[in-house]
Amino acid sequence: MxxxxxxxxxxxxxxxxxxxxxxxxxxxxxxxxxxxxxxxxxxxxxxxxxxxxxxxxxxxxxxxxxxxxxxxxxxxxxxxxxxxxxxxxxxxxxxxxxxxxxxxxxxxxxxxxxxxxxxxxxxxxxxxxxxxxxxxxxxxxxxxxxxxxxxxxxxxxxxxxxxxxxxxxxxxxxxxxxxxxxxxxxxxxxxxxxEPRDERLQQQRSLTIGQASDGMIRGRFALTPEQGAVWLASIQAMQSPRIAGSPSGGPRFLTEDEYVAQTATADIRTQAQKNADTITELIARAAGAPDMPRLNGATTTLNVHITLDNLETGRGVGWIDGIDEPVPASTIAQLRCSSPTAVTLFNDRGAVLYHGKTERLFSPAQNRALAARDGGCVWPNCDRPPSYCETHHADEWVSADHPPGRTDIDNGVLLCHFHHSHLHKSSWKLTMLTGVPHLIPPRWIDIEQTPIPTTRRRTTQRPAA
Structure with a gap:
């Protein structure tokens, strides 16, 4: 041939x-x-x-x-x-x-x-x-x-x-x-x-979700054009960068400290990871809305189980009701900061020691004060507004200094979901110095671990003229 x-x-x-x-x-x-x-x-x-x-x-x-x-x-x-x-x-x-x-x-x-x-x-x-x-x-x-x-x-x-x-x-x-x-x-x-094309698309809309063998929750979705538009518009609105300028409204040069802080704390997530975090944030905010359905008088609540020893040492795992895959202690610590989470503590023999309540959370009045004070996520160069933030205890809720925890506004800071999770799982530390939240970088970034003042706090006292 x-x-x-x-x-x-x-x-x-x-x-x-x-x-x-x-x-x-x-x-x-x-x-x-x-x-x-x-x-x-x-x-x-x-x-x-x-x-x-x-x-x-x-x-x-x-x-x-x-x-x-x-x-x-x-x-x-x-x-x-x-x-x-x-x-x-x-x-x-x-x-x-x-x-x-x-x-x-x-x-x-x-x-x-x-x-x-x-x-x-x-x-x-x-x-x-x-x-x-x-x-x-x-x-x-x-x-x-x-x-x-x-x-x-x-x-x-x-x-x-x-x-x-x-x-x-x-x-x-x-x-x-x-x-x-x-x-x-x-x-x-x-x-x-x-019209007939839209009817066909309406019939094809779907969302399937479930836990995979590797522990991830995976799924597939197909959205109609109007549903997709809502998703895309919401994601774009939440991810839209807010460009800070000078008080006069024009651009300004960064100081050396600001440049170092922004470089050291850069967001390294991929776009796909940002999308996943954004959708999770949207659902979490909607779940906490006043008009959401209640179960036994409470909003959507995660039931988490962990032993007292693992909670105190920050090691081991916890278990979330309905999810087969365990989560690390760092995730439990993050959830305990701000989420409506009922945490059941067990001793080594499985006996219930304490069932946590939401009194540990910052009150709405405290959160309003933190919103006025911080103006949003305090992580350098983050633009999340207060309504998208969670409240974090600067000195950990369970710590040597405050065994029962101290839920006061001078111990609370606002962090977006991503930076809140990042703080609990990374080598970064956040502490209060002279009433101002400071980030302490890990030694591999700064051998001296010089505290970095956060940039979003709006009530930092200026020296007298």
Missing amino acids: QTATELPEITADLRGVVSKICAGLAGLSGDEVLEVMADFEAAGRVLSAGQVRVAGEVGVRSRSELGDEGLSRSQNFTSPVKLVSTVTGTSVRESKTRLEIGRKLRGAVLLGGGEGPAPFPAVAQALDGGVLGVETASIIVTRCSELTERGCSPEVVASAEQTLVDETLTNHLTADQTSRLAIHLREVIDPDGA
Whole structure:
């Protein structure tokens, strides 16, 4: 077969060309590097078109009506997806994409075994010519197929297809831009389709959540557009940075102490971690709202069990009702600071010693005073306002100085959920010096462990003039 002998030779030639070009990248200018990138992308589109076309052929030869004579089943694969994935080494998702777009670009199989006219000739021509990427082609075909399913005439669908291809190539649109254009065009052509599409999306909304074998709580969700908008807007609002300037409103230079403090206490979370923390914070705030449902007169409460020895030493683990995986003592200490948590203490023999109550928590009046005093999370460079903060005992609630705990405003500071958790689990310490909360860095950051005054406290006394 001609392609069986030509393709390996072409592949070998391509390897040589790619190796030669990449070896000389260091000597190219910035513009030349970008040109090479564009050239590689153009070549890749040609190869990708071939991948899609071959996958489409595999799909046709593996169609269900062929039974055991179909290509995938004759090769001992239960589906063409698994066959393509195995042969190409690609993921199941990528294999599905290739098969789907390849199938949609092919004409219908006629009774005599031949192929009917291509349903999307403009996309097929641009794809085979290497000027349209597979991702963009898939978007155009998917949106135009929706118009066909809605009963639009072939002429209207063909016009929409040609418009999307022309606009993409003429204006050098990215796949994301083409997707937005395709959605807009679909709504212009078929405005009555919005209601049935929304009904379908409403039926698909879901949230599944449960504990995995590794102890993490994992899940999947699918949100309708309006639900997703609420989630995204809430996350963006809570993560929006607040830029502090000078009293006059203009920018100001940081002092050396401020620069050191901000650098040492930088937030190193990934965006995904920030999103998880933000959603948790939103749920926790909603759960504590006055109009939330009560159980036995109390708001949402975590029931935590831990031995007295583990609580006093800060070692070992605690257990949360309903969760199989234990949590470390540091997490228990964090929860005891501000969460409505009922902590049951046991001795080594399992006898109940004390069942904690929420009197340990700072009162609403105290929290209002702390909000006025601190203005939000006291961690340097953190912008969380008081309403998003938890109250932390600067001198630990269980300590040598204050065995029963001291819940006074001169021993309380505001910390956001993330920095509160970070403080309890890291080597950082927080203490009160002359009435001002100070962070003590670990020795690996500052061998002298020089206390860093917090930056959000608003009532620090200024020296008399």
